[in-house]
Amino acid sequence: MNADLINPFITALFQLLENLNADVERGSIQGLKPPLALHGITMDIRVKGDIQGRFLISTDHNTALFLANKFSSQFGMPPSNQFGPMEKSALQEITNIIGGKAVTLLAKFRHSIDITPPTIIEGSDLEGNIVSNIVFKIPVNIKAHDKMAMDMYVDLVS
Numbered sequence: 001m002n003a004d005l006i007n008p009f010i011t012a013l014f015q016l017l018e019n020l021n022a023d024v025e026r027g028s029i030q031g032l033k034p035p036l037a038l039h040g041i042t043m044d045i046r047v048k049g050d051i052q053g054r055f056l057i058s059t060d061h062n063t064a065l066f067l068a069n070k071f072s073s074q075f076g077m078p079p080s081n082q083f084g085p086m087e088k089s090a091l092q093e094i095t096n097i098i099g100g101k102a103v104t105l106l107a108k109f110r111h112s113i114d115i116t117p118p119t120i121i122e123g124s125d126l127e128g129n130i131v132s133n134i135v136f137k138i139p140v141n142i143k144a145h146d147k148m149a150m151d152m153y154v155d156l157v158s
Helices: 003-019 061-073 085-107
Strands: 024-026 030-032 041-049 052-059 113-115 119-122 135-142 149-157
Touching (some): 003 024, 003 085, 041 085, 052 061, 052 085, 061 085, 085 113, 085 119
Antiparallel strands (some): 024 135, 041 113, 041 119, 135 149
16 A cells, blocks of 8 residues: 555545644554454444545544544534533544545545445444454544544555
8 A cells, every 4th residue: 555545645634633623643554454443432434436444433432422522513513521422423434534534545546436324333343354464543533532542554565
């Protein structure tokens, strides 16, 4: 997998986090062999077309709630203390925005692709196939909160 496939997902993620006013820093990209060590909440989108695979955003419940609250506050919704259906919906929308932006950026390289609606996976077991031998992990730390972090995984083949 080359940088032309990974960078649109990184750009889309960081643009969204910037729009949410989340002060974040990116860790070093790592190539990992499956299986993946996921956190408690994972957002999963499949990619189909000229490029096949998936991208995942995996985080713990506290960070997931933080992100859902940041997103929902843009629409005047009060913060929540629990991770429920509205928070899951917010995370799905966040993931869909990232996927849509990445698809738009990939189209500039003349790739014809589409994404599936996001799925929320709770727990650390990932169902389904990983399409490549190496999955790229992009760690993200939320600076304002000591223990808040997430990992984005990009698993694509063209």
